[in-house]
Amino acid sequence: MPSTPTLKRRYRQDLTLRKSFLDNVKSKFLSSINVKSSDISPQACCFDPIPNNNVHEPHNHTSYDPHPYSRRKKSSIVHSTTHRIAILPPELLAYIFVLGSYADTHFPVTVSHVCRFWRELSLRTPILWSTIHFATRTSALRERMLRSKACSLDIGIQELPRRPFNFYEIQRYMCFATSHIHRWRSLNIMVLNYVPYLWNAALSECCSSHHSQAPTMEELSLVYRRNDDTKEFCLFSGYAPRLQRLTIDGIRLTWLPSLFRNLTYLDYTHHSFSTGSQAVNEVMNVLSVSSRLLGLRLSFPNSRNTRRNSRTTFSAGTVRLTHLRTLCLRVESIDIPDELIQLAVTLLTPNLTTLELEDSFEKHSSIHSRRTSFLNLPMFLTLYVLPGSLRVLRFDHRWYNEGITPLLRPLVNLRIVVVKPEGGTDRTFCTMRKRGGRRRPERGDCR
Template sequence: MPPKLKVLENNARIEQRFKSEISSSLAAVLKTNPRMTPKEAMWSIEQKMLANNPYQPLENGKSPIGDLPDEILTHIFSLGVRMQEEEDMDGYDDDDAWEDVSTDEEEDEEEDEEEDEEMETADDAEVTLPGKAHDSDSDMDSLLDSEYDGSDEDDELRIPFQVLVSHVCRRWREVVLEAHVLWTTLQFSNRPRLEKAQMYISRRGDLPLDIYIDCTFPPDVDEEDHPDHSLYLENKARKGSSEEPTSPPSGLDNEDDDSRFLSQREVSRILDLIEPEAAHWRTLDFRASTYSYVHLLLSRLHKLPPAPALESFQVYHFEDCEDYEFFSGDDKTPFLPFQGEAPNLKEAIFWGVHIDWEDSLRAFLRDLRELELSYHAKDVRPTYPVFRQIIQNSPHLQTLTLSLSGPMLADGVAFDDEEAWGPEPLTIPSVKDLALQFHTPSYASVLVQHLDLPGVQNLVLNFDQEDYSEFVRVLLKPVKGRTESLLQHVEQLKISGLPCNVANAEGLLGQLKALKSFNLKVVGQEEHVIFQKLMDPAAGRPPNATSESGSGRFGELPKLFCPLLESITTTEVPGEEIKRLVAARRTLGVPLKKILMSETDHISKKDEKWIRAHVDELDFFEPSDSEDEELELEVLDDDDDDSGDENGDDGGEEPFPSPFAQHLGRGRRSGGPDLD
């Protein structure tokens, strides 16, 4: 999506200080020069303040920035473009604000000379926004007003950075138009804006393109709500409205941007535009709410020639699904993009999207650095032999994410059948980052027994709804052929949900001797016990639990867990508990250096001041939807779990909520394992 420029809000504290300084200066000038009128004194203060103002023309008519070579200006402009793209990937459509004054570069230069001869250098030029004369304050105000999105919280300009700076002066415009690196990102959402994309393509030279297409629907909107859809009128009537469309079906032209989305017809037009450039694609990021859009994309990519420049291929399908046993789409044809050839592909992410996994082994999924398989129905997941080959074809794989997806065994083969996995675990020595999320306990337990990941340093565990004590117990054991478990070299750990008993929680923490950074979301009592054990290893233990008594599951307690821990990030932990943690770790001789808290968690001024005085850094973050949404989700029914399925899963996956709902949040846990 197009980048945005932030408009600073009024800061009352700074404004008050500014007024105070002006009042003091005015009093001093009048005292020193009693013959001056207040108006004259204020004028002298203003001249002094503006002497070094970078937004005012310099007396000699020349600014130091005018001496910078074109290469440096290009680098500065590219940093501005990159910052916008990184910050505003989830922003709004830029509508008409992106438009350039003209598209012919020679005419641009002539118009610049005629209209803005005084803009020979950047030093004394005002910013000229597209389509308006730079010397008209009223026109400028009118245009600025039209560029705001109307948000009460954050008014922001819609003009892409490269377009904005191209209207500062003639030299900057020449630099921008010749800087092909500024025109390599195409973002489509809400409105197709094909003319904008065509202009970017014409200006990017021979550089590769980064393409982002967002077809997701706004909340409470269906595909049939788009005027392009054949059922639009029928759907509108069904919803109780007899109002006819006021314009031809062109994509919700009379609706606010918040209610707009791309139709399949518009996506086809986008693909018509960008497909001739497929040999120059570097990134393709495609997001859709229904599989029909994904099917449209994959069926088109299936016919395209190889993509030699493609480095990142990401396709996300967000759709409600109550059953991950079988694929729910109308057509599950497994397509193979780019005829199976993308020799430079480094990143492959599939969310609820499957391809022809077996044919992809030839040349598509090879030499990857990152692989993510997420939210796949069991009948469209890669088989274990194919998954194994994909991994072996990528000896430099660094990041592996498996979220409610992963390898499956053949039909009729129990998932705990050791022979089906082969005599040795799948060794992946190159993987440094591993994420396991939303699997059933039985699947997760078997999976970690057959993946040998000796180099993992960053680990994400995200589970809920069931008892994962057995999974943790298996995780604590070395895989076949190893003497250490996966946990013993982990330096960064994120737990967004891990319901397990206290004994296994102690076992997990006891092996995290190399842990330096811990990100913990307290979903329920089990995670709260894990948090407490960072300051009191005995927290959560039953009164009669000792290393030699009871069931024998409890081991001997260390003096402290995670002795190298320096940084902790928390969600659902109040400031008073953070304070106790900081104090306890200091007392134990292993002080924390950095605290990062969710800004939604309460902390008093007093506690915040105390924490800041006892750590190097205290900061707050805005939690994502996956961390601050609370959804009431169906709880797994253990009574239905009596037969297992043909792959050895225990039936626990069937009631899982949709991928989108799971990513937004998993609701309050209404059950869990016994803490002891």
């Protein structure tokens, strides 16, 4: 069989499809998805038809084309199916980008390098760049500030595991951020390792009397357990009317009504500079100012547990929190701190619905790990009266013993009791009541 001679590259004919063939394929594709051809715009079609002037006749073997590559580029056909994400509206796609930026701070940079459309869309979404974490270069932070335009900013300073902060680095970051303090929505500072004079470096610009007010501040978190600075800081020149959520650990603040009157959530871990009745009086002053709380978490990690006589009386005085719905008492020591017991007695919470008794002490020795409950738990149960409005009650492993069961009978509104044993999963129990108001307990596990 004679072999067919192979044409050289410059004599090969480019692959072209005529308009009739493309129209036939388009009609079959549209009929398969039950869409009328009149409702589809030319931009939405997967195939791009070629005009008649692009259809070339066979070349003469003796002719020579000086630009073969340019002609082949014009007549080339790209057959590709459109991805579903490409048909999303730009508003919905931008909203997906914003949700992704909450989980990953580098997500905006990632999506801006996918394609031109995504980059243009990300640059035109200022809220996508409103989260500022001081773990990058100063030039990148300045670029984020420009791209966020007039949006409120979420400032975060979190120490990396292998790269602890130093005094000058934190001070440089905060000096750069305080120039936009009028746009702050939240401030989060979390440091684990010991850094001398950390709060002086981080909060010196926030405590100055000139241009340090935060009119848009809503959330504030200051966590540094190893703080050794006894100074009392007065933040934002005493003016942050929108502040609603506050997390404090290892710092002393001047508790002004203009700053903390409108708080709805407070996670308060007392510092190590005061103990005993002095610490209780400080926390009572804090709660009396922030009397509109809906959620409260209390902890005294640095208290000195001493054996107390059962006849010891506590100081007079109460704090009434009528709006409080959720209360969490957290223990981070061997036994329940005396300050926590005294403070729990002074709290009046008539509308409390959820009580969480949390045990987060992780350094159990061989002796303490065999304890089934705290040594001073009977004294706590004797002094603290469970509110009658409780609906949910949660015990961690050392908060529970057999003496708690009789105290639950007068709670007519109690619905759910959660018990978490040491190293185990939560065990949830429900309490059912009849129409007449009588209580009918059920010990079965609801899960």
